[in-house]
Amino acid sequence: MCEPSMAENYLAFEGVTKSFGPMNVVTRTDLSIGRGSLVVFLGPSGCGKTTLMRMVGGLDTPTTGRIRLDGDIVRAPDRRRGMVFQAYSSFPWLTVAENIAFGMRYRSDISAQEKAERKAHYLKLVGLEEFADAYPSRISGGMRQRVAIARTLAAGSEVLLMDEPFGALDALTRERLQVQLRALQISEQKTVIFVTHDVEEAVLLADRIVLFSKRPARIVADIDVNAALGVERPLEIRETQSFFDLRNKILHLIRNETGDPL
Numbered sequence: 590m591c592e593p594s595m596a597e598n599y600l601a602f603e604g605v606t607k608s609f610g611p612m613n614v615v616t617r618t619d620l621s622i623g624r625g626s627l628v629v630f631l632g633p634s635g636c637g638k639t640t641l642m643r644m645v646g647g648l649d650t651p652t653t654g655r656i657r658l659d660g661d662i663v664r665a666p667d668r669r670r671g672m673v674f675q676a677y678s679s680f681p682w683l684t685v686a687e688n689i690a691f692g693m694r695y696r697s698d699i700s701a702q703e704k705a706e707r708k709a710h711y712l713k714l715v716g717l718e719e720f721a722d723a724y725p726s727r728i729s730g731g732m733r734q735r736v737a738i739a740r741t742l743a744a745g746s747e748v749l750l751m752d753e754p755f756g757a758l759d760a761l762t763r764e765r766l767q768v769q770l771r772a773l774q775i776s777e778q779k780t781v782i783f784v785t786h787d788v789e790e791a792v793l794l795a796d797r798i799v800l801f802s803k804r805p806a807r808i809v810a811d812i813d814v815n816a817a818l819g820v821e822r823p824l825e826i827r828e829t830q831s832f833f834d835l836r837n838k839i840l841h842l843i844r845n846e847t848g849d850p851l
């Protein structure tokens with residue numbers, strides 16, 4: 590077998606395990622994630638997906654093994670990896686524009702002009718120019734999640750770690766953000782790990798789906814969604830036979846392999 594190239598091995602889990610006291614949460618995990626790909630972690634509740642993601646973020650450390658980003662062992666959080674959670678994480682006392690600029694405030698390596706340009710770029714990218722001066726309490730939940738995504742991107746994060754970021758949104762807003770995230774990831778070429786319970790969301794968004802067993806998390810399937818559906822994912826793709834087939838295949842795997850409903 591060929592060794593994966595550095596681009597394919599951009600984010601690498603090498604023999605990672607995690608226990609909390611006597612509880613084994615993640616069994617030995619080896620996984621290579623390519624730069625610029627959107628990988629969905631799908632698995633039963635409590636199986637260890639968030640724990641895996643927190644380890645990538647440097648918020649938790651593996652019990653054994655290591656995680657490498659671009660060759661460097663992850664030891665602590667840094668701005669190369671930004672997290673977007675389900676709970677809205679905007680600062681209520683800052684405007685939308687100020688929230689987006691927040692991650693750049695102490696960067697001495699970026700000029701004031703570049704900070705202003707980046708702020709304007711990401712404000713536009715997430716379609717919130719009209720709301721630049723609004724406070725988070727005045728905008729919708731979907732808009733607040735767009736602020737959180739823009740802030741992470743503006744801070745210069747190369748890797749976005751998204752833990753059920755659309756979980757609290759209504760179905761229509763969620764759909765809109767799914768399409769926007771997919772488009773944004775293609776245009777910005779960020780590496781994204783996205784945790785969800787929702788099989789349709791996973792199939793719509795992912796380049797690749799990694800399916801985990803119930804705790805302790807073990808990889809039960811690694812699915813190349815691009816090979817099945819292509820890269821472009823308009824919402825209508827959900828009505829195609831290939832989408833249907835892949836969704837059913839994953840539901841079948843979940844029933845038979847993960848040992849738990851999601």
Ligand SMILES: Nc1ncnc2c1ncn2[C@@H]1O[C@H](COP(=O)(O)OP(=O)(O)OP(=O)(O)O)[C@@H](O)[C@H]1O
Pocket residue numbers: 609614632633634635636637638639640641804
């Ligand atoms: N700091 C901690 N101390 C002790 N146990 C923990 C800690 N963090 C997580 N756990 C436990 O590890 C297990 C896995 O949790 P984790 O949040 O990673 O699962 P998950 O797959 O993300 O779940 P969900 O999909 O429900 O969010 C759970 O049983 C949880 O209670």
